[in-house]
Amino acid sequence: MSKRKQILVTNDDGYESEGLLALIEALRPLGNVTVVAPTTEKSACGHSLTLTKPLRFIEVEENFYKLDDGTPTDCIFLSLTKLFPENRKPDIVISGINVGANMGEDITYSGTASAAMEAVLQGIPGIAVSQVYMNSGASIEEFGYELAQQSIIKLVQKIFEGDYPLPERKFLNVNIPPIPASECKGFKSTRLGNKHYGFHAEVHYNPRGLEYYWIGLPRLEWMDTVGHTTDFEAVKEGYVSITPVQLDMTAHNEISILEDWINA
Incomplete structure (x- = not known):
């Protein structure tokens, strides 16, 4: 009889996130699930490790830990050190279900995607999964995480x-459209889209008159593209987008151009 698969789960919305709890519920029939998630929300923390202070595992329940003020990358890195013997790595790492999209260049900010990055750096298959929503979360309230x-x-x-x-x-970056499960058209392999980026930071003043800034959420606005379907286009059309993402960010086509420029 084959051994049950070992599944390691994290997220960047914090250990109490409804998306994380929905992911755990879905995975438990498929294998032994170990959860290590940040104590607080760590959205947009990128692929960051905590190097300037110690971190603590706090057991919430059996095989479920919160990492005191840790990032998603910390969660994966330290889980492999503490919770899994060297000769028995998890069979897969899944990060999510993130509340909000992780599409296009936004994955460079994403703590959700970064946990999957850390997994594949350690030789473990990784999936980042995000639930796209519209209208201030109304789609999640209406449809939940069923799809x-x-x-x-x-x-x-x-x-x-x-x-x-x-x-x-290389890891899989999955984005779920904000529609009922019954209306989904299936899976579509995609490439990362190109987003229109702007600036959204509000200025405020505290009771003592000191100025401070609060960075806001950018709108989901994307450039028109030619070629293979992008993640944004697939989600907009009612498909689950699955994008293969590589950690090698080298612009390979520009290497010879750069060499000519250097030697000119």
Whole structure:
């Protein structure tokens, strides 16, 4: 009889996030789930490790820990050190279900995506899954996480029944459209889109008159693209977007151009 699969789960919305709890519920029938999540929300923390202070595992319940003021990357890095023997790594790492999109260049900010990055750096298959929502979260309130749960179950089963579809140092970035599960058109392989970026930071004053700034959420506005469908386009059309992401950020096509420029 084969051993049950070992699944390591984290997120960047904090250990009490409804998205994380929905993910755990979906995965428990598929294997032994270990959860290590940040104590507080760590959205947009990127692929950051905590190097200037100690961190503590705090057990919430069996196989469920919060990492005191840790980042999602800390959660994966330290879990592999403390919770798993060297010869028995998890079979997969899943980060999410993030409340909000992680599409296009936004994944460079994303703590959700960064946990999956850390997994594949350590030789473990990684998936980042995010629930896109519109209208200040109204779509999540209306539809919940049913489609996200169904999607991740299908993907994990497919991986456990065969092979992870990507080579080393590449992870799957999944974005779920804000629609009922019954209206989803299926999965679509995509590339990262290109987002229009602006500045949104509000200035305020505290009771003593000192100025401070609060960075706001950017709008989901994307450039028109030519070629393979982008993550944004797939989600807009009612598909679950699955993007293969590589950690090598080298602009390979520009290497020869740069060499000519250097030597000119």
